[in-house]
Amino acid sequence: MSTEKSVWQKAFEWHEARLPLVSFVDNAVGSKYPAPKNLNYFWNFGFLAGFVLVLMIMTGIVLAMNYVPHKDMAFDSVERIMRDVNYGWLIRYMHANGASFFFIVIYIHIFRGMYYGSYKAPREVLWWMGIIIYLAMMATAFMGYVLPWGQMSFWGATVITNMFSAIPLIGEPIVTWLWGGFGVDNPTLNRFFALHYLLPFVIIGLVVLHIWALHIPGSNNPLGIEAAPADKIPFHPYYTIKDVFGLGVFLIVFFAIVFWLPNSLGHPLNYVEANPLVTPPHIVPEWYYLPFYAILRAIPDKLLGVVAMFGSILILFVLPWLDTSRVRSATFRPVFKLFFWLFFANGLVLGWCGSQLAEGLPLIIGRICTFWYFFHFFVIVPVVGWMETPRPLPASIGSSVLKAAE
Amino acid sequence: MANMAPAHSPAPSGADGETRRDFLLHTTVAFGAVGAGMAVWPLIHSMNPAADTLALSTTEFSLATLQEGQAITIVWRGKPVFVRFRTKEEIEAARAVPMSELTDPQADDVRVKKGKEQYLILEGVCTHLGCIPLGTKPMDQRGDFGGWFCPCHGSHYDMAGRIRKGPAPANLKVPPYTFLDDTTVRVG
Ligand code: HEM
Numbered sequence: 145m146s147t148e149k150s151v152w153q154k155a156f157e158w159h160e161a162r163l164p165l166v167s168f169v170d171n172a173v174g175s176k177y178p179a180p181k182n183l184n185y186f187w188n189f190g191f192l193a194g195f196v197l198v199l200m201i202m203t204g205i206v207l208a209m210n211y212v213p214h215k216d217m218a219f220d221s222v223e224r225i226m227r228d229v230n231y232g233w234l235i236r237y238m239h240a241n242g243a244s245f246f247f248i249v250i251y252i253h254i255f256r257g258m259y260y261g262s263y264k265a266p267r268e269v270l271w272w273m274g275i276i277i278y279l280a281m282m283a284t285a286f287m288g289y290v291l292p293w294g295q296m297s298f299w300g301a302t303v304i305t306n307m308f309s310a311i312p313l314i315g316e317p318i319v320t321w322l323w324g325g326f327g328v329d330n331p332t333l334n335r336f337f338a339l340h341y342l343l344p345f346v347i348i349g350l351v352v353l354h355i356w357a358l359h360i361p362g363s364n365n366p367l368g369i370e371a372a373p374a375d376k377i378p379f380h381p382y383y384t385i386k387d388v389f390g391l392g393v394f395l396i397v398f399f400a401i402v403f404w405l406p407n408s409l410g411h412p413l414n415y416v417e418a419n420p421l422v423t424p425p426h427i428v429p430e431w432y433y434l435p436f437y438a439i440l441r442a443i444p445d446k447l448l449g450v451v452a453m454f455g456s457i458l459i460l461f462v463l464p465w466l467d468t469s470r471v472r473s474a475t476f477r478p479v480f481k482l483f484f485w486l487f488f489a490n491g492l493v494l495g496w497c498g499s500q501l502a503e504g505l506p507l508i509i510g511r512i513c514t515f516w517y518f519f520h521f522f523v524i525v526p527v528v529g530w531m532e533t534p535r536p537l538p539a540s541i542g543s544s545v546l547k548a549a550e
Numbered sequence: 551m552a553n554m555a556p557a558h559s560p561a562p563s564g565a566d567g568e569t570r571r572d573f574l575l576h577t578t579v580a581f582g583a584v585g586a587g588m589a590v591w592p593l594i595h596s597m598n599p600a601a602d603t604l605a606l607s608t609t610e611f612s613l614a615t616l617q618e619g620q621a622i623t624i625v626w627r628g629k630p631v632f633v634r635f636r637t638k639e640e641i642e643a644a645r646a647v648p649m650s651e652l653t654d655p656q657a658d659d660v661r662v663k664k665g666k667e668q669y670l671i672l673e674g675v676c677t678h679l680g681c682i683p684l685g686t687k688p689m690d691q692r693g694d695f696g697g698w699f700c701p702c703h704g705s706h707y708d709m710a711g712r713i714r715k716g717p718a719p720a721n722l723k724v725p726p727y728t729f730l731d732d733t734t735v736r737v738g
């Protein structure tokens with residue numbers, strides 16, 4: 145090893161001494177972040193979510209250069225992006241499908257946390273930051289979907305904003321304020337564009353807090369037990385390379401949809417321009433809101449329906465305290481594991497109910513599933529945590545592997 | 551400096567242990583909060599309907615060509631207003647409904663103008679989540695009570711636009727309107 149430092153090395157150290165940017169990143173997601181050595185592929189999805197966020201911002205900014213946020217021009221400007229702007233079709237299809245994939249990735253990420261008990265002490269605030277990110281994503285995607293100003297954009301926006309009118313007394317003035325008029329109209333479109341541009345950058349800030357909170361206790365792992373220093377390996381290169389491999393798989397699936405089925409996740413009615421005087425016979429939100437839409441419609445009372453819908457997400461904030469078991473990973477909790485998958489299936493069925501007209505069988509099933517959704521959190525989770533006898537935990541991550549090898 | 555260490559200075563304290571310094575701190579924070587609120591108000595209020603939006607709030611139209619049994623939709627503030635020329639039987643049916651059967655009890659005659667009971671004028675916006683109920687066009691589905699039916703989440707309205715079934719909490723709103731002459735109406 146030569147003792148003489150190169151001029152580049154010196155320049156780098158001079159700069160790092162004044163603004164330690166590279167060290168900061170290296171500490172956060174590099175060789176100085178020790179991660180448990182047993183992380184499985186479900187731990188890829190945080191990285192993937194970050195990747196999709198960057199993808200959304202990059203494609204979004206380019207779209208915004210050709211998009212016109214005016215009710216008379218928005219729809220045509222999106223059609224122009226699709227037909228005339230160079231690669232406009234690609235950029236828009238990446239952005240529209242990117243939103244769907246963002247939610248796929250985040251849902252897997254959230255269910256990962258629920259399965260392996262990542263929300264439990266000491267990671268409650270990390271969990272909270274995640275839920276706030278999820279709420280911000282929902283708001284962003286909702287306002288983004290309004291921008292092309294199709295029939296679903298318009299009527300989706302009408303139904304969602306009207307939910308606030310369920311608030312007693314101040315509901316109506318709030319809705320008028322949200323609209324900037326007497327209905328969803330040009331002022332609404334304008335402000336939604338401004339906020340749709342802003343919120344992703346707020347999400348970046350929230351992601352920084354999320355990662356910060358992650359670094360206080362470090363990553364959880366599939367066994368859910370504390371990882372001793374001997375059971376940790378540097379994030380870079382071990383997990384960076386694993387994440388990049390996962391990214392490759394993700395991109396194959398993502399671009400298969402972007403190129404061959406670009407409209408499969410959207411609704412054809414959004415290619416019809418918004419008409420404030422004609423409500424489509426069957427309004428459905430984007431697929432990622434369907435379970436919550438089903439909960440809204442399951443309850444025949446306006447205020448209670450809206451409360452249940454928002455409550456179904458807000459309840460996640462108190463999950464760390466509803467769960468009375470101190471064992472994190474479902475691997476060691478046979479009864480919880482069963483109910484976890486039941487809850488997961490219940491969510492899928494709710495999603496299906498949300499896509500159907502709210503009558504007959506789908507309505508009845510939707511009511512049963514809505515009941516189960518809340519029953520799971522309020523009764524199953526606390527009671528199972530209290531009654532269940534978990535399987536014995538391994539002494540350490542290393543010992544669990546060595547035992548299996550014997 | 552002595553006055554930077556309040557714990558050591560014999561600051562006069564009231565009966566509840568509050569010092570003059572606490573009082574100053576609390577009043578400063580209170581004034582700061584009020585000031586911040588006042589500074590933010592213009593930003594919030596700028597999102598309420600602007601003067602030109604409010605200026606579009608009246609519409610005039612004529613009922614001269616509307617026949618008994620027909621209904622039309624006019625546009626007021628960018629939203630539909632339903633105008634229905636009700637038949638004698640429809641008015642009778644609407645009047646006959648006992649108040650106890652209504653979710654949002656309102657007699658038929660308070661929802662129309664005296665002497666003009668045949669003209670039912672309503673905001674065509676479902677009081678649930680804002681969809682436009684069907685029932686104005688001749689071929690439309692009109693729901694179980696013969697008035698309007700909102701397809702979004704299944705609300706049924708009767709011949710006076712009153713909610714009878716479904717998730718909507720209130721009757722279809724009656725917009726403010728006046729008869730300028732026998733057949734001309736101004737809404738807004
Ligand atoms: C959290 C990240 C984001 C999400 C989840 C998101 C989601 C969406 C969605 C669902 C649409 C409707 C797509 C369609 O059906 O056409 C949309 C449209 C749009 N977004 Fe975003 N977006 C994000 C970030 C951004 C950013 C940072 C910008 C930058 C200004 C942007 C600009 C636009 C524009 C101009 C449109 C309208 C064009 C179109 O409809 O394709 N988006 N967005």
Ligand code: FES
Nearest residue numbers: 676678679700703
């Ligand atoms: S908006 Fe009419 S029933 Fe929901």
